[in-house]
Amino acid sequence: MNRLMTSLRDGIGFDTLLIFAALAYLMAFAGLPLIYNIIISFQQVDMFSLGSLFHQAVGFENYAAVFHDPLAWRVLVNTVVFTLASVFFQFTIGFAFALFFNQKFPGATWFRGLFLAGWVMPGLVVGVLWNWLLSGDFGVINYVLLSLGLISEPIFWRSDVDYSLIAVILANIWYGMPFNMILLAVGLAAIPDDLYEAAELDGANAVQRFFTITLPMMRATIGAVLALGIIFTLQQFDLFAAITSGGPAGSSTVAQYWSWQLSFREFDFGRGAVISVIMIIVVLGVSAIYVRSTRAETRL
C-alpha cells in the first residue's frame, strides 16, 4: 500500500497517471467523435434521425454513393491541386520572407510582426475581403491587371469555372503565408551564427551557405511546417464559403467543403461522414510525418 502511494507520488505510477489523464481527455473529446464519425459513415443518417443514437446500417452504400457521384473525381483533383499549390506557395514565399527578415536591418522584426496581421484575422473576414478584391466587374485585382495591360478584359475569378479554384488558392496563399514565415523564422534564429561565420571564413558564398548550412539545419522545422501546412490547408473551409461557395457548378469544391455540403445542405450525414473518414486517413498519414519530424527536432 505504502509502495503504491510512493509510486503514485513520484515514480512510474505518477507518470502512468498523467498519461491516462491525457489519454482520457483525448478519448472523450477527439476519439469518440472520430469513432462516431466512422460509425455513421456506414449508416443512413438524415435530418431527423440525427438525434437518435441508433441508425439503420447500410454497409458500404454511402461509400459507393460518394465514389460514384459525378462530382467525386473533380473534388479529388481539386483537393490535391488546392493543397499542393497552397502549401507550395505558402512555403516558398514564407521561406523567402523569413530569410529576408532574418537579415539584420532596422525594423526587420517589426515588419515581420506586421505580416502576421493577415494571419490573425478570422477566415471569413479574409474571405469577404478577397471576395471584393476578386470581384469581376469592379474588383481591385482586375483593375490593377487591366491597368498594367496584363489582361485585356476582366477575369471573373469567382464565376469562371477555369478560375474559381485559383481564386481561392490565391486567397489561401496570402492567408497562410505569414504562419509559414514565422515558424521558419524561428527555425532560422535557432541556427548558431558561428556556423555561418566559420563557413564564411572558409570561403563559402551565400548560396553555398544556404544549401550546406541553412537547409540541413532546418530539416526538422521544414518537415513540421509542411505537415502543418497540409493539415491546415485540408481544414480550410471559410475561404470557400466566402468566395465561391464551391461553385460555379462545383468547379471549386474540395473534399472538406463537399463533406459539409452533403451533411448540412443536403442533410445526408452518412455520405458527409464518408468524406471525413477518408480525410482523417490522409491527415493521419501527414500527422505521422509531422510527429517524425518533431521527434527529430528534440534529438537535435
Next chain:
Amino acid sequence: MKKLTLAAFGASLFASTALADDVTLTMWTESSNAPEAVFATEFSEMDNGITIDVREVRFDDLVAETLRAFATQSNPDIIAIDNPDHAAFASRGAFLDLTPYVEQSDQIDMDNYFDGPRSSLTWDDGVFGIPRASNTIALYYNKDMFRAAGLNPDSPPATWDELYEAAKALTDPDNDVYGIAFSAKASEEGTFQFLPWAQMAGGSFDNINADGVSEALDLWKAFFDEGLTSPDTLTRGQWDSTGTFNGGNAAMAISGPWELGRMASDAQFDWGVTLLPVPEQGAPRASALGDFNLAVFANTENPDAAFSFLEYADSQAERVWPEFTRMPSRKDIELAPTGNEKIDAAAPVFVEQLQYARNRGPHPEWPRISKAIQDAFQSALTGQKGAQEALDDAQGQIDRILN
C-alpha cells in the same frame, strides 16, 4: 388607430387565456428587422405575461442550425422558416399540429390565406403554422435606360423574345451596363429564380426535363454567352444582383418586393416593375412563391402562449406591406398605400404576379430536389453540359428522391 387595435387585442387575449405565470418563449428568425421579430417585441411589451426572446440566425444557416438544435432538443419554441423547408419539419413531427388551435381561434381563419402559402404549411391534412407573408419575383426595369436605348418605357418586355431583344439593346459595355441582373447562384435562391422559367415552359419540380424547359435554360445561357448579364450572376444572390441594378450597372433585374424599400432610396433614376415575361403571348404565367411561415415546435412547453403570438402576428398582417414591403398572405387584405409613388405603382404588379406564384414542393426532401435543379442550371450555364442533358440528369436524381 394601430395603438387602439393593439390595446384591444392585448385586452382580449388577457381575458381569454388565463396564464398563471409569466412565460418566456424563444423564437428564431432570419432577421431582427423581419415582421415577426418586430411583432414579438410589441407582443412582449404587452401586459400578457408572455415574453419572446428573438434570436437572429443567418438565412443560409437557419435550417442546419435548427436541425442541430432539434436533434439535441434545444430548439426554440417558435420559428420563422422559409416555406420550402416547412414540409421537412412538419412531415417528421417536429412542428406542432395547430389544427385544434386554429379551429377555436377567433383570429386565424385558414380560408383567408392564399392557396400557395397555405399548402406549404399543410401536411397530411394538418395545419403546421401560419404564413407570415408572401413574396414573388417580377421584372424591374430602368425607364431612363429604356428611353436612352430607344425602347418604350411604357411597354416593357412581355415575352422571352422581347426580353432577350431588350437585354441586348440595353447592354452597354462601355458604360459598364449589363442588360439584365438576376441570380443563378447554386443555392435555394437560384432554384427560386429558375423554377418559374421552367414552369412557364411547361415543367415543374418533378418534371424538370419537360419539353420546353431546355429553351428557358438556353435563354439564360444566351444572357451569359452574349455578355448580357454579369458572369457573377452565377455566384451572386438576388440582393447583391439587384444592388447592381440600383447602382445603374444593370438595366433590368429580376427580384422580389423586398427590394422596394432600398430601391426607392438608392436608385437615382426612373424605374418600374412588370410581370415576368412569358415564353410567348398567351402562355401560362408562373412565378416563385417565397417568404416565411411561422411554426411552433411540437416539444414546446407553452403551446398556448406560442399560439397566441401567432394570432397576434396574424392580426398585424395589414402592416407587413406598408412597413416591411412584404405582401400579406391573406386574400382579405388589400395593400395599403405607402406614400411612396414608385412603391405604390409596383404594388398591383406584385399582387397580380402573386396569383401565378407556385410552391416549391411541398416535399420533405426539398433541399435535395433543389440541389439537383441547381446542378442542372449551373452545369449548363458554365458549358459543362448541354441544356437538355443537364435537365435529364437532374430529372434522374429527382426521380430517385421522389421514389
